[in-house]
Amino acid sequence: MDTKEIMDLDIKYVMQTYGRQPLVLVKGEGTVVWDAEGKSYIDCVAGIAVNNVGHSNPKIVEAICKQAKNLIHTSNLYYTEEQVTLAKLLADVSPHQKSFFCNSGAEANEGAIKLARKHTGKGEIIAMENSFHGRTITTITATGQKKYQKGFEPLTPGFKHVPYCDVEAVSDTINNQTAAVLVEPIQGEGGVIMPSDDYLKYLKDVCHDKDVLLIFDEVQTGFGRTGEMFASQSFGVTPDITTVAKAIAGGFPMGAVLANEVGETFQPGDHATTFGGSPLACAAAKASINFILEENLLKKSKENGSYFLNKLNIIKNNNKIVKDVRGIGLMIGMELNIECGKLVDEMCERGIIINYAAGNVLRFVPPLVINKKQIDIVTNTLEDVMRKYS
Numbered sequence: 001m002d003t004k005e006i007m008d009l010d011i012k013y014v015m016q017t018y019g020r021q022p023l024v025l026v027k028g029e030g031t032v033v034w035d036a037e038g039k040s041y042i043d044c045v046a047g048i049a050v051n052n053v054g055h056s057n058p059k060i061v062e063a064i065c066k067q068a069k070n071l072i073h074t075s076n077l078y079y080t081e082e083q084v085t086l087a088k089l090l091a092d093v094s095p096h097q098k099s100f101f102c103n104s105g106a107e108a109n110e111g112a113i114k115l116a117r118k119h120t121g122k123g124e125i126i127a128m129e130n131s132f133h134g135r136t137i138t139t140i141t142a143t144g145q146k147k148y149q150k151g152f153e154p155l156t157p158g159f160k161h162v163p164y165c166d167v168e169a170v171s172d173t174i175n176n177q178t179a180a181v182l183v184e185p186i187q188g189e190g191g192v193i194m195p196s197d198d199y200l201k202y203l204k205d206v207c208h209d210k211d212v213l214l215i216f217d218e219v220q221t222g223f224g225r226t227g228e229m230f231a232s233q234s235f236g237v238t239p240d241i242t243t244v245a246k247a248i249a250g251g252f253p254m255g256a257v258l259a260n261e262v263g264e265t266f267q268p269g270d271h272a273t274t275f276g277g278s279p280l281a282c283a284a285a286k287a288s289i290n291f292i293l294e295e296n297l298l299k300k301s302k303e304n305g306s307y308f309l310n311k312l313n314i315i316k317n318n319n320k321i322v323k324d325v326r327g328i329g330l331m332i333g334m335e336l337n338i339e340c341g342k343l344v345d346e347m348c349e350r351g352i353i354i355n356y357a358a359g360n361v362l363r364f365v366p367p368l369v370i371n372k373k374q375i376d377i378v379t380n381t382l383e384d385v386m387r388k389y390s
């Protein structure tokens, strides 16, 4: 089928919840994807910070195929070696000992909120303005952006929002009903907003002093995106609970709630999912995490991230429409004085896919296997496309 036929079928048979690019993707390899007409693109989206180990990574493909031939699904009524060995691997690479497996980022945040409420016996969660935590009713409630909530009320009770990077506001809002503070270490959907110096450390201190749990939503920042396995390691702050999803299984759907002793609170019957932690998802996740470790993707994320950032800063210095360039590792935002839509379309025509957040922030979250030559092509093309706007 060609692009037009596929787009027509989408309109007819798929609920129109997405504003998609007019692009049908049929194949991917590393940092490159191909459309239905055979045109190739350098991918700076990576399925929204998911394909960290590259598209159709042979190690992930091999792990999925091997596992699929053996056992795809069991439910959580039974043990599997794949699940316990993945949990052990996560304990080795994260600051947390225990995992609960689910299927998406929103589900991971739901699980973390339940865990925090059960553990503390308190109901209130403090989240940040401009945050994003998912699309279920409770996670749109946690999300500090009205546009995601409008039309879906009533929302879940028990949530308060304070400005991001304002420790005093958190401290002032905590009361004797506060269970937890929920924060993205870097706000992703909000426009790649970096934490101010020591914000996360102060946040941890306040939570510790006031006996409130600290939850990091690392759905977007996890698995090498920031140059360490987790952003908590990049910023040197260990939360009580971490939620992950997106890149955990190299593109296979999976999420997890990670915690230390807080995780002991959950008892049989407290929380569950039919598909969570299936042997297939766990096999993909193990292959993906091992690939990140074996191929030094954390180092590559750091090195190629600062190379990318420098190149974007050079563009900024020569172009009036660029307001700011920021980021860490391969999670980079370029804030413009204009809306990004047209520019993103033009980049797509020129063979580069990027997406944007908050209307005016180009977001670069490519596979961590991107190389300097590809970064040069992206930045040279961007500079060229931007010329007409400056």
Ligand SMILES: Cc1ncc(COP(=O)(O)O)c(C=O)c1O
Residues within 6 Å of the ligand: 048, 104, 105, 106, 107, 109, 132, 133, 134, 135, 184, 188, 189, 217, 218, 219, 220, 245, 246
């Ligand atoms: C920080 C953060 N949390 C949660 C989510 C929701 O994840 P999912 O779309 O897998 O439910 C996202 C998705 O973009 C995210 O960026």
